Amino acid sequence: MFGFQTPVIVIGGTGVVYAMLLMLSLRRRGLQTWLHGLFFLYLLLGVAWALGKSLTIMRGLIPEVPFYGGLVATNLVVVLAVLLAVLTLLFFDRAGAQWTALGGAVWVALTWLASGSNAGGIQDGLQESLRLSSPAEAANIVRVAGWVGFTGGALVLAVWDYVRIQRPLHRNRILYWLGAVLLIGAGEGLTTVPGETMAQVGAFVRMLGILVMGYAMLSYYLPSVRNVVRQAASATLITLVTAGLFLASFLLLQSLLQSLPAGYVLVGAAIMSILLSLVIQPVRRAAADLMGRFLFGEGYDPARALRDYGAVITNILDLDMLVTMAIGIISEVLEIRRGALLLMTEREDGRIEVRIIPGMGEVSVKTAEFDPNSPILSHLNRTGQPVSQYEIDILPEFRASPPWERAWLEELNMELYVPIRRQSLMVGILALGGKAGEAPYSDQDLDVLSTLAGQTAVALQNARLVSDLKALNADITELNDELTRANRRLEKLDEAKTNFIQIASHELRTPLTQVRGYADIMADVVQAGVPSPAQMAQVSQGISRATVRLEEIISAMLDVSQIDVESLSLNRTSLAMTSVMRIALDGCRDALQQRKQTLTLEGIEGLPPIQGDLQRLCQAFGNIVGNCIKYTPDGGRITINGRHFQEAGAGGTPTTYLEITIADTGIGIDAEERELIFEKFYRVGSPDLHSTGSTKFKGAGPGLGLPITRGVIKAHGGRVWVESPGHDEVNFPGSTFHVVLPATPPAPPAGVIAASAVASALAA
Ligand code: ADP
Numbered sequence: 001m002f003g004f005q006t007p008v009i010v011i012g013g014t015g016v017v018y019a020m021l022l023m024l025s026l027r028r029r030g031l032q033t034w035l036h037g038l039f040f041l042y043l044l045l046g047v048a049w050a051l052g053k054s055l056t057i058m059r060g061l062i063p064e065v066p067f068y069g070g071l072v073a074t075n076l077v078v079v080l081a082v083l084l085a086v087l088t089l090l091f092f093d094r095a096g097a098q099w100t101a102l103g104g105a106v107w108v109a110l111t112w113l114a115s116g117s118n119a120g121g122i123q124d125g126l127q128e129s130l131r132l133s134s135p136a137e138a139a140n141i142v143r144v145a146g147w148v149g150f151t152g153g154a155l156v157l158a159v160w161d162y163v164r165i166q167r168p169l170h171r172n173r174i175l176y177w178l179g180a181v182l183l184i185g186a187g188e189g190l191t192t193v194p195g196e197t198m199a200q201v202g203a204f205v206r207m208l209g210i211l212v213m214g215y216a217m218l219s220y221y222l223p224s225v226r227n228v229v230r231q232a233a234s235a236t237l238i239t240l241v242t243a244g245l246f247l248a249s250f251l252l253l254q255s256l257l258q259s260l261p262a263g264y265v266l267v268g269a270a271i272m273s274i275l276l277s278l279v280i281q282p283v284r285r286a287a288a289d290l291m292g293r294f295l296f297g298e299g300y301d302p303a304r305a306l307r308d309y310g311a312v313i314t315n316i317l318d319l320d321m322l323v324t325m326a327i328g329i330i331s332e333v334l335e336i337r338r339g340a341l342l343l344m345t346e347r348e349d350g351r352i353e354v355r356i357i358p359g360m361g362e363v364s365v366k367t368a369e370f371d372p373n374s375p376i377l378s379h380l381n382r383t384g385q386p387v388s389q390y391e392i393d394i395l396p397e398f399r400a401s402p403p404w405e406r407a408w409l410e411e412l413n414m415e416l417y418v419p420i421r422r423q424s425l426m427v428g429i430l431a432l433g434g435k436a437g438e439a440p441y442s443d444q445d446l447d448v449l450s451t452l453a454g455q456t457a458v459a460l461q462n463a464r465l466v467s468d469l470k471a472l473n474a475d476i477t478e479l480n481d482e483l484t485r486a487n488r489r490l491e492k493l494d495e496a497k498t499n500f501i502q503i504a505s506h507e508l509r510t511p512l513t514q515v516r517g518y519a520d521i522m523a524d525v526v527q528a529g530v531p532s533p534a535q536m537a538q539v540s541q542g543i544s545r546a547t548v549r550l551e552e553i554i555s556a557m558l559d560v561s562q563i564d565v566e567s568l569s570l571n572r573t574s575l576a577m578t579s580v581m582r583i584a585l586d587g588c589r590d591a592l593q594q595r596k597q598t599l600t601l602e603g604i605e606g607l608p609p610i611q612g613d614l615q616r617l618c619q620a621f622g623n624i625v626g627n628c629i630k631y632t633p634d635g636g637r638i639t640i641n642g643r644h645f646q647e648a649g650a651g652g653t654p655t656t657y658l659e660i661t662i663a664d665t666g667i668g669i670d671a672e673e674r675e676l677i678f679e680k681f682y683r684v685g686s687p688d689l690h691s692t693g694s695t696k697f698k699g700a701g702p703g704l705g706l707p708i709t710r711g712v713i714k715a716h717g718g719r720v721w722v723e724s725p726g727h728d729e730v731n732f733p734g735s736t737f738h739v740v741l742p743a744t745p746p747a748p749p750a751g752v753i754a755a756s757a758v759a760s761a762l763a764a
């Protein structure tokens with residue numbers, strides 16, 4: 001038969017290596033993901049390719065071997081290039097792998113057609129359109145274009161991600177892939193060069209690429225390429241220095257041997273050896289030190305770092321200070337530029353609140369709530385060991401964590417998370433950014449950080465206790481203030497109630513006294529003879545005025561009592577605000593004239609209609625305007641303004657609101673009175689300053705007007721409040737009452753309808 005040829009052994013050998021890698025990948029990861037499945041296919045096709053290539057070479061040597069092997073091998077290169085592009089997309093977690101695969105399938109079909117037996121005249125067509133000399137050349141162009149396109153695409157993607165991504169461990173992983181794609185590309189390129197030697201070299205280089213690729217895919221912890229290169233450089237340089245030293249002593253000894261008498265040769269050699277052995281160690285150490293410093297930067301003494309850290313940290317009780325100092329020291333030792341403390345608090349519902357206290361560098365991320373079963377938190381809590389962002393991104397065990405959690409950590413932009421545990425419970429996490437010069441954290445760094453985190457735990461707990469105490473203290477002070485305010489309010493209300501008896505008796509007695517007065521006059525007149533019609537008219541008018549006033553007061557008291565039990569019944573119709581205002585102001589015209597005050601209305605006409613009770617709304621606005629007249633000096637101004645706006649209502653649907661403001665140029669109201677004046681029987685100032693509902697300046701009534709107004713507006717689903725710079729009877733700062741009403745009031749709850757029905761039944 002035929003003898004074994006070196007190219008066949010080499011190329012066939014790569015096929016065997018692929019087959020072995022295939023077994024290994026199947027054992028290590030199986031067909032877990034698309035990436036692993038496709039890699040399996042890629043290796044399988046690699047074996048086929050090596051077989052085809054070997055067959056081609058053999059065919060050159062032994063013509064009986066069938067030719068299909070060659071064609072398969074040449075066209076398989078395009079399939080492999082497509083797979084490489086898809087694998088690269090999957091490896092970098094990029095979208096579009098399926099589209100690339102589809103495009104690749106189309107191209108592969110085209111390649112096969114172009115290189116087949118002129119199926120459908122494709123070869124001829126291509127040959128003609130590209131003006132080529134033979135159909136084979138056309139097939140070749142399609143093939144090479146496909147290969148260059150897909151391999152180049154994979155390469156560009158890897159380079160792009162390497163430039164884009166900043167994290168050192170991720171970049172290291174990309175570097176492996178980039179190296180693999182470069183080796184595979186170069187290898188496949190070389191195999192197309194004519195000549196068996198190039199084919200062998202190419203196949204070998206390709207195999208190296210596939211091995212690197214397999215390594216990157218099958219193992220998550222990839223040694224740092226930078227460190228490997230640096231270590232190799234350092235070892236080479238140290239070896240060179242040692243060899244130089246040996247060479248120098250050898251040459252020196254040689255020249256000594258020539259000049260020394262024969263008897264001293266041994267002595268000379270012995271002295272030389274002793275000198276060499278004395279010098280060699282320090283020189284090697286110095287060279288290693290120099291190289292270490294030059295290539296890896298200054299090292300640090302872990303014991304010293306721990307001692308310094310402990311001494312500073314243990315006595316700090318302020319949380320922010322503790323974080324600043326802890327991160328500060330760590331950043332100095334490890335040369336990092338960012339760092340924060342993630343403070344964990346278990347909430348009542350079992351979720352974990354993670355608050356960020358920045359130590360160094362800007363952190364814009366907000367407090368988050370983590371699930372206690374979050375894979376990341378439980379891993380940190382369980383192992384107590386640092387976890388890198390790289391591991392969170394790559395390791396399958398963290399893949400189960402929700403996307404928002406990963407996005408939150410991504411935004412935090414840290415490199416390493418070191419759990420701080422106290423009695424096997426995680427109280428916080430030291431989050432640290434990347435080291436200077438993109439150096440990855442070494443094993444020593446991780447050990448030191450774990451120990452530092454352990455030291456931080458006690459200090460952190462103390463600081464938290466102090467901070468909790470401070471917060472509690474602030475809460476108590478706040479509560480105390482609140483109590484004092486409530487107390488003052490209660491005192492004022494109590495005072496108002498006491499005043500009420502005084503006011504009510506006075507308010508009721510004044511008209512009663514008038515009635516009695518008129519009755520006495522009548523009696524006197526009757527005793528003196530027959531009263532004249534004029535006298536009769538005067539007396540009856542007086543009695544009637546007094547009883548009207550009595551009626552007003554009693555009906556106001558009744559209104560207030562209805563409002564108290566929230567059973568004010570409304571008779572709703574569609575109302576124009578202009579009518580409400582006209583009727584409300586009708587009752588004020590005389591008073592305005594007496595007090596020589598001007599009243600202007602703006603923007604009322606353009607308001608949309610409102611569903612409301614005409615009588616009640618007129619009463620509400622009448623009360624406000626009446627007060628403005630009373631508490632504004634003669635000649636003052638009252639301005640009424642209207643506007644409308646839309647706002648999302650209860651169900652999120654937009655609701656139209658009307659806002660009416662009534663501003664006066666009166667005595668104003670102090671800040672602490674602004675809410676109280678809406679309480680019943682509350683009045684500013686002394687109860688002696690009452691008057692029987694007169695319109696004269698500061699003529700206070702029983703303190704029921706504004707409570708009724710608020711009750712009516714509330715029953716319409718609206719709000720009323722007052723704004724004023726303060727009470728001042730010299731400068732008259734004025735007050736502005738705001739009334740906001742929904743155009744369509746919300747339907748009252750069933751209970752209120754029932755209550756109002758009962759109330760109206762009782763009233764009837
Ligand atoms: P009253 O019957 O005393 O007017 P209200 O309930 O109508 O009762 O008003 C309560 C208190 O609010 C009044 O006694 C007055 O001190 C204050 N007040 C009401 N409106 C004004 C205003 N426009 N300017 C200044 N103070 C006002």
